[in-house]
Amino acid sequence: MTTAAPSAPATNRLGLTKQDYVGSKSTLCPGCGHDAITAQIIAAAWEMGLEGSKVTKLSGIGCSSKSPAYFLNQSWGFNSVHGRAAAIATGTALANKTLKNILVSGDGDSMSIGMGQLVHLIRRNVPVVYILEDNGVYGLTKGQFSATADVGSTLKHGDVNEIPPIDPCSLAIELGCGFVARSFSGNPKQLNAILKAAMAHTGCAIIDVISPCVTFNNHDSSTKSYKNAKDHDYPVHDLGFVQYNEVEEVEIRAGDAREVAFPDGSVVSFRAVKDDYDPTNKLAAMQAIHASKAKQEFLTGILYLDPQAPTIHHFCPTVDEPLATLPQARTQPGPEALERIMQGLM
Amino acid sequence: MTTSLAEGSATLVNDFSIEVATVNGSGSQTANNVLMRTIFQMGVPVSGKNLFPSNIAGLPTWFQIRASAKGYVARKHDIDLMICMNPETAKEDVAKLKPGAICIFDEPLKLDSLRTDLIWYPVPFQKLVTASCPEPKLHKLIKNMIYVGVAAQLLGLDMAEAKSAITKQLKGKAKAAELNHVAAQAGYDWAAANMPEQHRLKIVRDDKTRGQIMLDGNSACALGAIFAGVTVVGWYPITPASTVVEYLIDYADELRKDPVTGRPTVAIVQMEDELASAGVILAAGWAGARSMTSTAGPGISLMSEFIGLGYFVEAPAVFVNVQRTGPSTGLPTRTQQGDIELCAKASHGDTHHVCLYPANMEECFRFTYDAFDLAERLQTPIFLMTDLDLGMQNWASKPFTFPGKPFDRGKVLGEKELAELKDWGRYKDLDGDAICARTLPGTPGGKGAYFTRGTGHNEYAYYSEKPDDWTKLVDRLRRKLETAKSLVPRPVVDGEDRRGILAFGSSDPAVFEARDLLRAAGKETSYLRLRAFPFTAEVDAWLEAREVVYVVEQNRDGQMTALLRDFYPQHAMRFRKVLHYDGTALNAQTLVDQISGYEK
Missing domain, CATH: 3.40.920.10 (Pyruvate-ferredoxin oxidoreductase, PFOR, domain III)
Known part of the structure; x- marks a missing residue:
């Protein structure tokens, strides 16, 4: 891979250090997969040079939903209602289209109570980096099964799940999501590249991250344990991400990898690990996901990518400026308009 | 023949x-x-x-x-x-x-x-x-x-x-x-x-x-929102509220296109349900938009968790409730003032919300307009309470007057103000009116970011479970209702008689006629028309001066009477419920019959 990031500078393109992107101290259990994800959100945001004031951190309720407090202290956070962060993201995106929205949810928050909202968030292609921290279990209520728990997985005290799981990635692809990825909290390098690519994506990016719950679902019979996830992590490609402002400085050897460009000029490159994998082929992606599931593997990487898919701002083509701060002169019709309407009603 | x-x-x-x-x-x-x-x-x-x-x-x-x-x-x-x-x-x-x-x-x-x-x-x-x-x-x-x-x-x-x-x-x-x-x-x-x-x-x-116009209340509300500069609308179809947004879409098409680019200055999105509608408008309000939804009772029930969040994190949004006959699906095409208590106290825990009760087309227009100012001034959900009778029937009205004044965008700190402030906390009551200055996502300058949370928080928006922080917060929210009293529309009062009629909303035309009928029968009355919750000092004084108060409302249980009793226990003995709840619009004879019945 020739697109390795340049040696990490002490400051990013805004002159900020990584420390400028941290949040409050985590209150999750020591060793929680979510904290490893938080570390990569911080790293990716710093490396991308995101402007803190232009970022929102949105969440619902649950362990995962607490994590926006643990990164990007310079950004606006909104820890809202269980399963409803999708609506919060939609309202935020409509009010101010210049913001970069990062949403952290969990498998309970997204795949059960919030399923309806997630589905419609994807359908409307609301610009948001949607990180689904997936551990197959409700942590904050002390260890009940979630809807992503695999058949045959057990709870700490022995209950066996017999109901088939919902797979967030195949669901998102089916719904037409333009950026669908899976990763593992124990694979920081891959997660980092996925997060950066998702931050460059202009629509809804769904990232299912296997994130073991060390307290309630990390035992040997759990399919979402750290050991099981590590043993069955099957990356479909090595990912490279080159941000638009670096494209000309980094040489990408043609033919070496597949490349997909984002509207801003950033490029993500895919280098096959074993079999060639085309992340722009929706049917092949679905097939690969189902095949890996049969082999009880977690297929990881950017599984499907369509950076050009129209977003909610195409369906709702408001002016370029944030609606939130439009002055009265631009949002209030004049007295003559009211007079005209009154005449028409006489 | x-x-x-x-x-x-x-x-x-x-x-x-x-x-x-x-x-x-x-x-x-x-x-x-x-x-x-x-x-x-x-x-x-x-x-x-x-x-x-x-x-x-x-x-x-x-x-x-x-x-x-x-x-x-x-x-x-x-x-x-x-x-x-x-x-x-x-x-x-x-x-x-x-x-x-x-x-x-x-x-x-x-x-x-x-x-x-x-x-x-x-x-x-x-x-x-x-x-x-x-x-x-x-x-x-x-x-x-x-x-x-x-x-x-x-x-x-x-x-x-x-x-x-x-x-x-x-x-x-x-x-x-x-x-x-x-x-x-x-x-x-x-x-x-x-x-x-x-x-x-x-x-x-x-x-x-x-010189009069003729229109329905849903059109009047839509116009109020258009002229209030609404910028984000999230909604879900429900009778009798759908046409508020449908008319709004039509008016926006005509009146809310940017003259330079031809693109709209309002985003109107039909959501997947009322929960999402509430979430969208609260988030949009949080992010600085003037946001609204339009719904009816079942929608309010679904929105209630979010409404509590909006109240608690102090996010502005306007909820138009065109009331219909409930509970349950009830009589969806018939009228009722059935959500009076529901909206005044929507959500779990201790909550109180500002509700406006327009009684005619001019008020449907003006109160919708005012609701946006109130929402941003008070940083909280505001309920505009109409009903099917006002909303979907045609009414003659004086033409609406243009509200020629600057929008009240409330206490919002920008980059400059933040730079000057030494110790800003999102929930610090610096002015003593229980309203704290907020900031909007996207404000440059590196100051003003905060973490909005539905969990207990202190003045700096940090998570807190301390009993003192909690009581300080919820007591301030209650005090905000006191501030609201100085901002909401005052009641309209007529007559001096100690026999009083108190009514609100679409009951007004029937009360107007019933008072004439009662007068003809030798019964003078005075009249107070409530226009908002929380109740203002004028309501208290008026009740104090009455011997008996007939509270007219279009629901079974006397919901407004319950609220009045709650806030004015000292006047509770004066209240007589005059109720109408068969789904039809109120008529004057019903009032005359019930009031006369009390005085036999």
């Missing part, structure tokens, strides 16, 4: 009611509005009540029109002219008439054999339709316009006004208007040639509606 009955009676000029019984989906709404508008255009105060079923086509529907020289626009109890077009309900429709009433009916129904004490006018509608319209598929629609012509002739309406009303009603559809002109004229001509004249009911040109 039994016309002799009418000969002895005095003529009711500009003071009678008409009921038209038709089948839903037959296009009768257009015809009925034309009939009503014709009377309006002749300068006579008029009101219309469409009693429609929760159905697209096939079920019975009734439309009541009341002309009143005195300006009584509440529903009238008795029908003076019945137009029977629906075979299914004809017998019942005829049975409920008082002796001496006039009944126009479709000839084949042979209703005139049912009673001898009514004045009958059989009309061969089908023959007239066939003669006036060559296209059979339009016959069902045209048939209704024929009764407009017949009624116009019978009542002395000006056909030129009827035709102008048709053109207005079918604006932009020239061919349809022409067909309807022909049909109405055919009805008129046939009636002139074949029907004996009647002198019991007449409309005579007046000038009482000069």
Whole structure:
């Protein structure tokens, strides 16, 4: 891979250090997969040079939903209602289209109570980096099964799940999501590249991250344990991400990898690990996901990518400026308009 | 034909009611509005009540029109002219008439054999339709316009006004208007040639509606929002609230396009449910937009968790509730003031919300407009409480005045103000009015970011479970309601009598009429019309000065009475509930009967 990031500078393109992107101290259990994800959100945001004031951190309720407090202290956070962060993201995106929205949810928050909202968030292609921290279990209520728990997985005290799981990635692809990825909290390098690519994506990016719950679902019979996830992590490609402002400085050897460009000029490159994998082929992606599931593997990487898919701002083509701060002169019709309407009603 | 009955009676000029019984989906709404508008255009105060079923086509529907020289626009109890077009309900429709009433009916129904004490006018509608319209598929629609012509002739309406009303009603559809002109004229001509004249009911040109407009409350609310600069709307279809946003979409298309780019300055998104609608508008309000939704009771139930969040994190948003008859699906096309307590206290835990109660078209417009200022000033959800009667019926009104003042965007700190502030905390009450300065995501300068959370928090928006932080927070939220009292519309008060009537919203026209009826019976009353919750000091003082207070409301349990008791336990003994909750609009006689009943 020739697109390795340049040696990490002490400051990013805004002159900020990584420390400028941290949040409050985590209150999750020591060793929680979510904290490893938080570390990569911080790293990716710093490396991308995101402007803190232009970022929102949105969440619902649950362990995962607490994590926006643990990164990007310079950004606006909104820890809202269980399963409803999708609506919060939609309202935020409509009010101010210049913001970069990062949403952290969990498998309970997204795949059960919030399923309806997630589905419609994807359908409307609301610009948001949607990180689904997936551990197959409700942590904050002390260890009940979630809807992503695999058949045959057990709870700490022995209950066996017999109901088939919902797979967030195949669901998102089916719904037409333009950026669908899976990763593992124990694979920081891959997660980092996925997060950066998702931050460059202009629509809804769904990232299912296997994130073991060390307290309630990390035992040997759990399919979402750290050991099981590590043993069955099957990356479909090595990912490279080159941000638009670096494209000309980094040489990408043609033919070496597949490349997909984002509207801003950033490029993500895919280098096959074993079999060639085309992340722009929706049917092949679905097939690969189902095949890996049969082999009880977690297929990881950017599984499907369509950076050009129209977003909610195409369906709702408001002016370029944030609606939130439009002055009265631009949002209030004049007295003559009211007079005209009154005449028409006489 | 039994016309002799009418000969002895005095003529009711500009003071009678008409009921038209038709089948839903037959296009009768257009015809009925034309009939009503014709009377309006002749300068006579008029009101219309469409009693429609929760159905697209096939079920019975009734439309009541009341002309009143005195300006009584509440529903009238008795029908003076019945137009029977629906075979299914004809017998019942005829049975409920008082002796001496006039009944126009479709000839084949042979209703005139049912009673001898009514004045009958059989009309061969089908023959007239066939003669006036060559296209059979339009016959069902045209048939209704024929009764407009017949009624116009019978009542002395000006056909030129009827035709102008048709053109207005079918604006932009020239061919349809022409067909309807022909049909109405055919009805008129046939009636002139074949029907004996009647002198019991007449409309005579007046000038009482000069300069007035006619529209429904949902249009008025939509206009209020448009002129308040609404920028984000999240909604989900529900009767009777859908047309608020549907009209808003139409008005926005005309009035809210950026002149330079042609692109809209408002985002209107139909969400997947009411939960999402509430989430969208609260997030948009949090991010700085002027946001709103429109819904009815079931929607408020679904939104309630989010409403509590909005109250607790202090995010502005406007919720228009066009109330209908509940609980459950209830009577979705009938009216009620059934969500008074629900909205005043929506969500779990201790919550109180500002509610506005418009009673007429001007207030529907103005209060919707004001709701956006209140939401941003108070940083909280604001409820605009109309109902189906206000929202979906047509009402005459004075034209709306342009609210020529700057929007109140509330306490929002920008980059400059933040740079000057040493110790900003999102929930620090610096001014003592319980309202704290907020910041908007996207504010540059590296200051002002904070973490909004539905969990317990301190003045700096940090998570806190400390008992002191919690009580300080919820006590301040309660104090914010005190601040709201200085901002919400004051009650409207009339009269000094110690016998008081307290009402709100769509009950107003019936109270206006009932007070005249009571006065005629020797009972003077004073009247306080509530226009907002929380109740202001004027309400307290007025209650204090009354001996007895008849609280008029359109629900079973006396929900406003319960709120009044809660806030004014010292006045509780004075309250008498006067209730109406059968789904129909309130009429004056109901009030007179109940109040008289208390005073026996």
